[in-house]
Amino acid sequence: DGGIxxxxxxxxxxxxxxxxxxxxxxxxxxxxYWYRQDPGQGLRLIYYSQIVNDFQKGDxxxxxxxxxxxxESFPLTVTSAQKNPTAxxxxxxxxxxxxxxxxxxxxxxxx
Amino acid sequence: xxxxxxxxxxxxxxxxxxxxxxxxxxxxxxxSFFWYRQYSGKSPELIxxxxxxxxxxxxxxxxxxxxxxxxxxxxxxDSQPSDSATYLCAVxxxxxxxxxxxxxxxxx
Numbered sequence: 205d206g207g208i209x210x211x212x213x214x215x216x217x218x219x220x221x222x223x224x225x226x227x228x229x230x231x232x233x234x235x236x237y238w239y240r241q242d243p244g245q246g247l248r249l250i251y252y253s254q255i256v257n258d259f260q261k262g263d264x265x266x267x268x269x270x271x272x273x274x275x276e277s278f279p280l281t282v283t284s285a286q287k288n289p290t291a292x293x294x295x296x297x298x299x300x301x302x303x304x305x306x307x308x309x310x311x312x313x314x315x
Numbered sequence: 316x317x318x319x320x321x322x323x324x325x326x327x328x329x330x331x332x333x334x335x336x337x338x339x340x341x342x343x344x345x346x347s348f349f350w351y352r353q354y355s356g357k358s359p360e361l362i363x364x365x366x367x368x369x370x371x372x373x374x375x376x377x378x379x380x381x382x383x384x385x386x387x388x389x390x391x392x393d394s395q396p397s398d399s400a401t402y403l404c405a406v407x408x409x410x411x412x413x414x415x416x417x418x419x420x421x422x423x
Contacts (some may be wrong), residue, residue, distance in 0.1 A: 247413040249411070302364075303364055
């Protein structure tokens, strides 16, 4: 089955630690996106990539980093510079002319 | 000005009524518009997409687009308790931007 997979579902981060969220898709989509969602809020764009080896900052990129070495994969690293990382993180992929499909999300908590 | 703005809600409607959701966008060059539904703790799922001016109907849902006014709306007819969710408007220009969402509660 084609789809988009995020892992892990739950992640706990200690203060000062970097963590990486995985996002893999087998839909052959060119574009991939990372969003952050806080309770009661909409989706805020962190980074997006429209093609392999290229990515752009979104609205809230500070404290985050990404890579796009393969078409199927778009991992997000939450660095220690992100002071308030507790949130629900959503990855999406999209064909150029159609809707975006979302993964199941990763819920990150600082402990 | 935010790129995508939605009526803030929350919106409470009785079962069987029409729920009306509104969205405005700032980039006049935007071409594709989507409505997603998100249940609490879950990822968004697509309800409707619309590319052309006018109305598009799919079952109990109708999307309306007016590019001149930079306005897109979603009507939910015969609202059911299962429609209780947050509805997100999304706009594609050179990226995919979402509004803050409108939470709808359908009262039985």
